[in-house]
Amino acid sequence: MLSIRKKAAIIMSGCLLLVLILGYVATQFVLMPSYLALEDQMARENLTRVLNALQDEIDNLDKYVSIYAWSDDASNFIRTLNHDYIVSNLQDTNFMQIRVNAAVFTNAQDQVVYSTEYQPEYGEEIPLPSEFNASLLSVSIQSYAISLGARMNESLQARMSGLVILPEGPMLISIRHILPSNRTGPVHGNLMMGRYLDSLEMTRLEQITHVSLALHRPDDPAIPSSLFTLGKGSDGESILTVPADSKTTDAYTIIDDVSGHPIIVLQAEMPRDIYNAGVTTVEYIMASLLLAGMLFGCVSMAISEKAIFSRMAKLERDVAQIGAQGKFSSRLTVAGGDEVTRLSTSINKMLASLDESQKRFQEVKSLAAIGEAAAMVGHDLRNPLQATVGTLYLARELLVSREIDGTKKAMELLNSLDGQVYYMDKIVTDLQNYARPIGISRLETNLSELTKATISLLQIPRDVETAIETEGELTRAMIDAELLKRVLVNLVLNAVQAMPNGGKLTITTCVTQDSVIVSVQDTGVGIAAENLNKIFKPFFTTKAQGQGLGLAVCKRLVEVQGGAISVQSQLGAGSTFTIKIPTPKPTTVRAEQSPIAAS
């Protein structure tokens, strides 16, 4: 069984565990989702910034296109193709400054009249495009210039710009009508300029936006397929954010070309600072909860130990001690005014009432014992009284006859009354002493003589043959003769009463080194088996005029001397009652205190 201390510790641990679980659940389902949402928002904003920066690049390119296209020189160049314009405006150095890789001039009939390409010196670390195929490049750029020029609307300041994909890689382009400087018609042709979105440009974008970038083909298996089924978000962009691992998260968006076809996927890779801040916050919260819980638990246990557990344990010890000693007059120490104190007060009240009850019970028990003793003694007095009455009657008859022999016999009879009177006096004395322990006076006694004397006190019918036998060599023992006599009288009377038609009464005495054994045997009616365990109980009788106390008295008188009484009986054949009383060595003479009244 668990102690209250252990139970409290288990409950507190359980509560702490519950708080930790609740705390963990709350952080995982409330705190972390907000961090993840913030991370998602930051990733989207970053990618949107990149897209804006890319748009700025396109606008910047377009600005150069408009500067070149809306000039009288360019208008003249379409008509005359004069070499001076090429030399002064379309040299590599010009393009290098404005980071333009290609320029295509078409006339009003959408025929390429001049195209030029500029390939800057790529650094070693730049992989895109790895090999520059001038002829292929010029073909593809020229064909874009023609097709886009054909689709340019009539507006003089019409513009088409955006991203196109070439065999060599993606390119930012912008195309405008070539107009005189006053921007009036007619349209002389179109000028398209392009700038590779190569590693150099990507690095520039990364430096501007502080975001790590990568470009992928749409069919790249590394791209999450859900990107292509994504609708436009609140920011007007189709951005998908996917955590790559615990350290980085990726944001993807599809970039369309000038015709609105998806041509490239832009990936922005960002550190998960927000998420990791969330994780750290959760760890701090959990550690704080654990620490606070443990601290609370320890402090609570210490306070409970002092205020409750130790006091309860002391209470338990004190109550157990009072219970073990049966000292209901003891009282518990009461201090303070809490439940434990009230419990102590209640226990004290209970002890007081127990003490009271015990005293009352003792009184009732004493009264009951006195009543029982009175009944027993009254019963015992009747036999010698009857004998006395009979003796006195006989003596009176003999004296009335005035015969000499009769007078002599009457004197003998009157002398024999001494024994009866002494016996009755002993019984009355026992009655007086019954409320307190009675003394057992052991004296060295000849057992067979005591038996004979006892029998002589009783009137045995003539048809009952009496035999007194002695077993063994010893005849004397240390016994209380008066108590044994009272036992013998009861057993002999019972035996005589069990033989209404006569029979044989055999009294056998046996003295051993450490006990005396006396058996009273009759050839009477015997005892029914179902009554054998009842006959020693007070007030059990099968006789019309019996009180049922004889054997109860015998049992008590024998047991008070540490002895035992037993019976063997056969219905119709007779019964044998045997008593065995332990005896001290013959030299020892002592008076013992017997708790007969209390038992």
Ligand SMILES: Nc1ncnc2c1ncn2[C@@H]1O[C@H](COP(=O)(O)OP(=O)(O)OP(=O)(O)O)[C@@H](O)[C@H]1O
């Ligand atoms: N020797 C015996 N033979 C047969 N029955 C006996 C014998 N001794 C006792 N009993 C049975 O045991 C019963 C109880 O005996 P006990 O001496 O206690 O009371 P009692 O003899 O009935 O009455 P009393 O109080 O006058 O002695 C008897 O009523 C009787 O039925």
Ligand SMILES: [Mg+2]
């Ligand atoms: Mg009897």
